[in-house]
Amino acid sequence: MTGLSERTVVVVGASVAGVRTVNTLRTEGFDGRVVLIGAETHLPYDKPPLSKSALVGDVDICVSALASEDDLDRLQIECMLGDSAMSLYPGERRVRLASGKSLSYDELVIATGASARPSPWRADSGVHVLRTLDDAVALRACLVAGGPLVVIGGGLIGTEVAAAARTLGCQVTIVDPAPLPMARLAGEAVAARLDRLHRDRGVIPRYGVGVRSVTGVAGDLRLELEDDHRLEAATVLVGIGSVPNVEWLEGSGVPVDGGVVCDERLRVVGVPHLHAVGDVARWPHPALPGRVRAEHWTNAVDQARYVARALTDGADVGRYEPSDYVWTDQFDWKLQSIGHRVSGGISHVIGDLDVERPAVAVVHEGPDGTATGGGSVNWPRGMMAVRKSVDGRRAASEVVDLIQAVLP
Secondary structure (H helix, E strand, O other): OOOHHHOEEEEEOOOHHHHHHHHHHHHOOOOOEEEEEEOOOOOOEOOHHHHOHHHHOOHHHHOOEOOOHHHHHHOOEEEEEOOOEEEEEOOOOEEEEOOOOEEEOOEEEEOOOEEEOOOOOOHHHOEEOOOOHHHHHHHHHHHHHOOOEEEEOOOHHHHHHHHHHHHOOOOEEEEEOOOOOOHHHHOHHHHHHHHHHHHHOOOEEEEOOOEEEEEEEOOEEEEEEOOOOEEEEOEEEEOOOEEEOOHHHOOOOOOEOOOEEEOOOOEEOOOOOEEEOHHHEEEEOOOOOOEEOOOOHHHHHHHHHHHHHHHHHOOOOOOOOOOOEEEEEEOOEEEEEEEOOOOOOEEEEEOOOOOOOOOEEEEEEOOOOEEEEEEEEOOHHHHHHHHHHOOOOOEHHHHHHHHHOOOO
16 A cells, blocks of 8 residues: 555444544554544543442542543544534545544555444333443442342343342343353353352243333332242343444445445455444354344454454455453352354353352354363463364364363
């Protein structure tokens, strides 16, 4: 690529994917104009603590900035915060903001992320979602005030919030139609042990049943479950997934289908000079059928670096190869995962899950006998072995043997 100093890259979205994109542009030597657009007024911040330490401790201390004003000035990043992108005109290479400003670009990176899936119940009635710093501040205030919390959704966010709320001393109930928490990610054996951990720490599980209705007002809420059971709560958190932030792309010609449709190099399909990264991107995963949208911090970082290098170097950097790494901290436990569990596969546990504080590894085996993924519970060395061994080619039995060799 020539004439870098005369080019403008606009990055829409100031969360981790957007910030890592602009940072990597500079570290890779791009010396043109770089503009970062963010809908929130806060300086860019890291989101993983929002459902964990930020609910238990001081939010301002627990949530770290992804970039300070000095960082942005030093890197010569033009940062436009509190000004959402409203419309995109790819034919003109122009984006219009809520303030009425228009920006021209040579290349644009869509990094607008995702929002919490809207709650079916009114937000002003004590029913919360959790995706942003403001969400965390509002939820923490309710938890500190006390009273029972009902968490609707036993996925990553729901179980993390439940653990944080119990740490604060709240009475907590989790409701989810699934039979176990996080089983799709961790496997049934680990999910069952996670459920037992939550029970041992005082969380009341209501798995295998959905919520029919939520009525009342903040501080005095009543939930009716689909089995006719009734619960009372001061606060309700709804954690039932997310939706990509793509409304601003309506009428632009950008293909949207459960996210911005990209090719294997994260280029927007059929629209030149556009890339998408992070939670908003839907791209063909090399190990999974069709296109996927991966909502993981590590994926957002890896995609941002990949696209920034492609824009800077102007060379064929090959297809994007994901690491598919996810982690969660709940109470004093750490669960880590890499790769995927696939339909028709089985999971092998290396170590003893039944002890009070297990240190185990897991290997997921696909129908063809290949190790498709794995993970660990409270065992960093075992996780290192999983990451080194699971490469999409080794047999699961071989990976199990390699991990067993490092058992304490």
